Amino acid sequence: MSLSRADTGRRRLTLPAGVAWSNYALLAIFVVLVVVFCLTVPYFATWANFANVLQRNSVIGIVACGMLLMIILGGFDLSVGAVGAATSVVAAALIVHVSMPFGIVAALALGLGVGLINGFFIAKIGINPFVTTLATQVLVTGIMFVGTAAQPVYGVPESFTWLGLGRIGPIPVPTIIFAAVAILTWAILRFTTFGHHVYIVGGNKLAARLAGINVDRVTILTYGLGGLFAGIAGVVLLGQTNIGQPASAADWPLTAIAAVVVGGVPLSGGVGKVGGAVLGTLLLGVIANALNLLGVSPFWQPAVTGAVILVAVGIDSYQRRRLERR
Amino acid sequence: MLLDMQEIRKSFNAGPVLHGVDFQLERGQIHALVGHNGAGKSTLMKTLGGNFADYGGRIRIDGEEVVLHSPKQALAKGVAMIYQDFSLIPDLSVADNIGLGRDPRGKLPGLISHSALRKRSAEEAEAVGIRLPMDTPVRQLGVAEQQLTEIVRACSQNARILVMDEPTARLAPAEREHLFDVMRQMARSRGVGIIYISHFLEEIRQVCDVVTVMRDGRIVETGAASAYSVPDLARLLVGHDDIVAATANATARPSSGKPLLEIEGLAVAGRPPVDLAIGAGEIVGIAGLIGSGRTRLARAIIGDVAASGRIRLAGRDLPRRTPQRSADAGLVMVPEDRKVSGLALASSIEENMAATALAPRLSRFGIIRAREKRALVESLIAKFGIRPPDRKRAVGTLSGGNAQKVLVARAVAARPKAMILDQPTAGVDVGAKGELHKLVELSAAEGAAILLISDDLDEILALSHRVAIMVGGRVKEVLPREGLDRASLLAAISQGAPE
Numbered sequence: 001m002s003l004s005r006a007d008t009g010r011r012r013l014t015l016p017a018g019v020a021w022s023n024y025a026l027l028a029i030f031v032v033l034v035v036v037f038c039l040t041v042p043y044f045a046t047w048a049n050f051a052n053v054l055q056r057n058s059v060i061g062i063v064a065c066g067m068l069l070m071i072i073l074g075g076f077d078l079s080v081g082a083v084g085a086a087t088s089v090v091a092a093a094l095i096v097h098v099s100m101p102f103g104i105v106a107a108l109a110l111g112l113g114v115g116l117i118n119g120f121f122i123a124k125i126g127i128n129p130f131v132t133t134l135a136t137q138v139l140v141t142g143i144m145f146v147g148t149a150a151q152p153v154y155g156v157p158e159s160f161t162w163l164g165l166g167r168i169g170p171i172p173v174p175t176i177i178f179a180a181v182a183i184l185t186w187a188i189l190r191f192t193t194f195g196h197h198v199y200i201v202g203g204n205k206l207a208a209r210l211a212g213i214n215v216d217r218v219t220i221l222t223y224g225l226g227g228l229f230a231g232i233a234g235v236v237l238l239g240q241t242n243i244g245q246p247a248s249a250a251d252w253p254l255t256a257i258a259a260v261v262v263g264g265v266p267l268s269g270g271v272g273k274v275g276g277a278v279l280g281t282l283l284l285g286v287i288a289n290a291l292n293l294l295g296v297s298p299f300w301q302p303a304v305t306g307a308v309i310l311v312a313v314g315i316d317s318y319q320r321r322r323l324e325r326r
Numbered sequence: 327m328l329l330d331m332q333e334i335r336k337s338f339n340a341g342p343v344l345h346g347v348d349f350q351l352e353r354g355q356i357h358a359l360v361g362h363n364g365a366g367k368s369t370l371m372k373t374l375g376g377n378f379a380d381y382g383g384r385i386r387i388d389g390e391e392v393v394l395h396s397p398k399q400a401l402a403k404g405v406a407m408i409y410q411d412f413s414l415i416p417d418l419s420v421a422d423n424i425g426l427g428r429d430p431r432g433k434l435p436g437l438i439s440h441s442a443l444r445k446r447s448a449e450e451a452e453a454v455g456i457r458l459p460m461d462t463p464v465r466q467l468g469v470a471e472q473q474l475t476e477i478v479r480a481c482s483q484n485a486r487i488l489v490m491d492e493p494t495a496r497l498a499p500a501e502r503e504h505l506f507d508v509m510r511q512m513a514r515s516r517g518v519g520i521i522y523i524s525h526f527l528e529e530i531r532q533v534c535d536v537v538t539v540m541r542d543g544r545i546v547e548t549g550a551a552s553a554y555s556v557p558d559l560a561r562l563l564v565g566h567d568d569i570v571a572a573t574a575n576a577t578a579r580p581s582s583g584k585p586l587l588e589i590e591g592l593a594v595a596g597r598p599p600v601d602l603a604i605g606a607g608e609i610v611g612i613a614g615l616i617g618s619g620r621t622r623l624a625r626a627i628i629g630d631v632a633a634s635g636r637i638r639l640a641g642r643d644l645p646r647r648t649p650q651r652s653a654d655a656g657l658v659m660v661p662e663d664r665k666v667s668g669l670a671l672a673s674s675i676e677e678n679m680a681a682t683a684l685a686p687r688l689s690r691f692g693i694i695r696a697r698e699k700r701a702l703v704e705s706l707i708a709k710f711g712i713r714p715p716d717r718k719r720a721v722g723t724l725s726g727g728n729a730q731k732v733l734v735a736r737a738v739a740a741r742p743k744a745m746i747l748d749q750p751t752a753g754v755d756v757g758a759k760g761e762l763h764k765l766v767e768l769s770a771a772e773g774a775a776i777l778l779i780s781d782d783l784d785e786i787l788a789l790s791h792r793v794a795i796m797v798g799g800r801v802k803e804v805l806p807r808e809g810l811d812r813a814s815l816l817a818a819i820s821q822g823a824p825e
Contacts, residue, residue, distance in 0.1 A: 191696070193689045200681050203670025210630060210661045210668075211681045211736060212653025270672040 026264055026276070026312070030283050037290045044293055051172055055165070057285035058174035059233045059240070060255050061278060064263075065178075065185040066115075066229030067256040068277040072189075073222045074202040074269025075122065075129035079137035080230035081252035083114050085245070086144045087234030092153040092244025095160065108231045114140060115227015119220030137253070144246050153244030164239025174236045181229060186274040188225075198222055203270030258305065259284055262312045266320070284308065328353045328388060328519040329374075329487055335382035336369055343369045345543045346383065351487065351519040356509060358522050358530040358551060361540035362563055362755045367523055370540070371489050374521075375407045376400030387486070406480035407489045414472060416465035420458050421447035424479045450482040455511050470501035477508060481518070488512070489521045492753050494529060498615040498781050499816050506533045525755055526782070527556045539563060560756055584641070586775040587657070587744040592635035594619070594626045597799035599635055604744065604775040609766070610804075611790030612779045613819045619799035620779045621662055624746045627777070628652040628659045640743055654686050656743035660734050660750055662779075664726075668733045671722030675712065676703045678721050678732050683739040706735040711761055727758030734762060744775040751785060763789060783812050795819055 038045040063080050070077050087107040094103035114136055121132045166173040189195035197218045201208040209215045230252070238244060257267075263280030265272035287308060288301050329351040336344040344366050351357050361367045373381045376394040385392050387403050394400045400407075414423045424447040429438040444460055451458050456474050464472055473493060480488055490509075494502045510533065512518045522534055530537055534551040539562040546562055554562075585603035593599040597619055604610050614620050626633035629647025637644045639657050652658070661667040669678050680688060680699050688699045700717070707715045710731040712724075721729055730751065737745055747766065751759045766789060770776050780786050786793055793810060795802045795818045805818065 191694055192692050193684045193694055194692060196677055196680070196684055196694065199673050199677060200670045203673045204667075206667045207661065207669055208681065209649055210625075210628070210659055212650045212658060212740070213681060213685075214648070214650040270670055 025315070026262075026279055026283070029312075030279055030286070033283070034286060037286065041290050041293050044290060047170060049289070049293070051167070051170065053282075053285050053289045054175040054178075055172035055240075056289075057281055058172065058178035059236050060252065060259060060285075061178040061281040062181045062229055062233040062236065063252050063256040064259040064277045064281050065181050065274065066226035067253075068185065068260050068263075068265060068272055068274060069188075069198060069222050070129070070226045071257070071260050071265055071267060072202045072269060072272040073198050073219065074205070075219075075223075076133070076253075076257055076267070077115075077118060077223065077226045077230075078130065078133040078253045079114060079118060079140060080226065080233075080256060081249040082137040082140040082144070083111050083227055083230040084234035084237060084249035084252050085247070086114075086140050087111050087231040088238040088241075088248065089144055089148055089153055089244035089246055091235050091238050092156050095157070096153065096155040100157075100160065104235055107235050108228060111231020111234065112224055112228040115224040115230070116220055118227065119223030122223065123216040123219035133253075141246075148244075148246050150246055152246065156238065156242050156244070158242070161239055161242050164236055164241070166239075174239070177232065177236055181232060182274055182278050185277075189274065194218065194221060199270060255284070258309050262309055264312075264316050266317075280312075283312075327351075327386070328355075330386040331370075331374065331383065332385075333383040334370060334373055334385070336373055336378060336380075343543050344373070344381075347540075347543070347545055349538065349545065351521060353486075353517045353519055354513045355536060356513050356520045356522055356534045358524065358534035358537040359540065360524065360527070360530065360537060360559065360563060362757060365540040365563075366543040367540050368491065369543075371407070371491065371521065371523065374400065374405055374487070374489065376405070401483065404484060404486035405489065406483060406485035406487070407491070408473070408476045408480060408493060409491050414464045414475060417463055419461050419463055420467070420471075420475050421460040423464050423475055424450060424482055426479065428483070447478075447482075451478045454478060454481050454508065454516070456508060470497050470505070473497070473505065474508070477512075481512065481516070485518065487519050487521065489523070491523045492525065493522070494524060494526060498618075499783065499819070500615055502529070509533060525753065525759070527559045527756070528784075530559070531556070563756055586640055587777070588636075588638040589627060590636045590638070592623070592626055592633050592637065594622050594631055594633045594799070597622070600801050602777075602794060602801060602804070604777060606773045606775055607770050608792070609770050609776040609778055609790050611786035611793040612777060612796055612801075613783065613786050613793055613815055614796030615819055618796045618819070620796055621748055622799070623796070624659060624748050624777070624779060627746060628657060653682050653740060653742075656741070657746075658682055658737045658740050658742040658744075659746040660737045660748060662748040662752065664729050664733050669721045669729060672720055674718050675707065675721055675724070675732055676700070676717040679703050679706060679717075679736050679739055682736050683741075687740065702739055706739055710735050710765060727754040730754050731758065731762065734765065738765070738769060742774055744777070745769060746777045746779070748779045749781065750778070751780070751782065759785075783815050787812065787815065 043049055063084065067077060067080065087110050090110055091103045091107035094106050118133055118136055121127050122129050162173060164174055168176060189198065197208065197213050200211070200213060201215050201218050205215055234249070237249065241248070259280040260277045261267065261280070262283055263276030263278070265276050284305055287304060291301055291304060327350060331347065331349040334344050334347045334349070335342065347366070347370055349370065359367045359371070372378065374385070374394065376397045376399050379395040385394060392403050394403065394405070415426065421444040425443045430442040430446060432439040448460050454477070456478055458471060458474060458478065464475060467475070493505060497505060509520055513520055524530060531551055531554070536548065537551040537554060537559070538548040539546045539559065541563065584605070586606045587604045589600055589602040591599040591601060600623060602610065612620050622631055625631040627637060628649050629652050630649050637647065639655055644652060644655055644657065665671065680703060683702070684694065684699070688695055688702065703717050707717060712728050712731050721732055724732065734750055750766065751762050754762065763785070766776065766778070778786065778789055787807070787810060790807055792804055792806055793815065794804045797819065
């Protein structure tokens, strides 16, 4: 009951407009922050530093793109860290013992597979995403530790680090992969029936089903993509460390969720844009970098990240609530 | 004077919605508030319910000037709201829900006495003459009983003013009568003032003492309900004389040859089998009481609920149905309750409208054909007269009538051979209802077979060529439209007790 006949012609600030506004607000905050850091933090405003920020955050950005899909669907994935670590270990082992292309392909297939299994349990069996992905996270981690006896896998050829540390021109290779994944995600959400179905299923699962959308298939595919992206991130991680480290990537799930929600995407599902996830990733990355350069103890970084989440998501949620109360 | 609202003003982002409204309610009065969607009646009632901290004007309750800036303040002053979407806690029992927030003390501080609570709730229900199963979780109740639970809760909080927003929208006729009895008793014997918002103009003459008509944020007229005929009210609502409530008789029955949609021995677990055949261009209404199994039947037809039996569409079997397979074959449903099972509220008009048609009609190899999708959506927005005509707008911001049009347009967009409409005009204003009726008739005229479920008997009579009477999950009989009127239809669905 918001419009009378008289004012149908006039645009009003409404829910979608409000969401768009908060996207720009985030962009504005990001730009202001970067400008402030450029002026106040030594060495911040150098290309070497920017490249460093991009290189360090691309891996989590790739994970965040997958997380975005799952959050729009109304879920999330706690197993991305375990998947990332497992793919990097499997890739390392297969690269050492078989061949590089086979190692990469097998690792990505592993990520996709775990994601599809997550989706299967969530859609077909009906376990909620939290429990399902918590279980697969522990399961994958456990199997990986048994398989490696908790020992890192060494022996990946030096040339492989091009994937994680190399540059094409001035731009780090991981950043190019991140950009490709982000553009792919954007294209999926914008141009494919699957992408549109993700929004509708996330917005109202029952309505989606009754409208003739195959909710189970959309769910399984979404988690499959989330796993695949975590697998890509795992391979890039191996490119950065050159060691298949079973104990790595434990912080990915929560960091990726944080990046997405800081990017203005509510966990309730049904809405969200790739731009938000990318911006959220970079915002957290830039802040961590500035603290680093200022010589602040690394122990402070999680605390600052936590505060940023509360403030950014707080502003967004407060806006939303004000709009909804009208 | 129980309630005196004076010069109430309210704006949203500098757009005035209420232009200084005066509204009075006497003790023991049942006062109808009617108006088109967007007329401002919900905003006025939300103001009374304490939803806005920034309204203008003065409110007196029992002569005392009150400030209603929060729902809590409103409740403390005896204003209780009963909305279309209920505010009950589904897994708690009826007794728990009635006593919500007023826990009787147990033997130790911090403990509550469940037996005392149950006893008190039962007494409170009895005091207003309502019988309810006290130990049943609210989830398991029908809509009517949930509503009665809310009413008992409101009364037990010493509500002096009860606001009921479309309370009968989802009630069957017999339950409606019961609700009216309850309302009359509360007004007469307890002196409660009831403000009654409804789109059913006939009901207003039946149950209300006074009627106030709102239009464009102003009061147009107030007077004794008995002084207005239904056409009078309809004219006041729309503000010009040419639109009258859609009560036109159905067009002549099509000379259909073979049936398009055939339902053979369709049985949902524990229910008797249903047989029904609908021809091309035919509208078959399904009338029945709440709980008579109409929605379950609809969901079983499209394959959302497991059932035995067969469905044939245009002569072809639809085995192992799911809603998706049915939609792809040309059998779609407009679900009841647009907020719960109909729309993705945060998504745009375009995304909702294209949801069903997207995969089969508007894409190739999973890639959306954007131009065709946009053209289809634009044409449907124009055809359905959706306001504002902005395809990017979130459906959650639309008025009820426009949101419902989006939902029906979604089904039409898929160019279905057969459509099942479940309460297609519940909670929709008279104007939008008439438009939706025309669009349903148009779909039938274009050759679709249509199954229409509705609690609005006038709607069934206005649109249907034949009417199936459902009692206890079974199609009892199928009657031709000719020779049916409200009274005979009501009699037909009320015979035989529902399970």
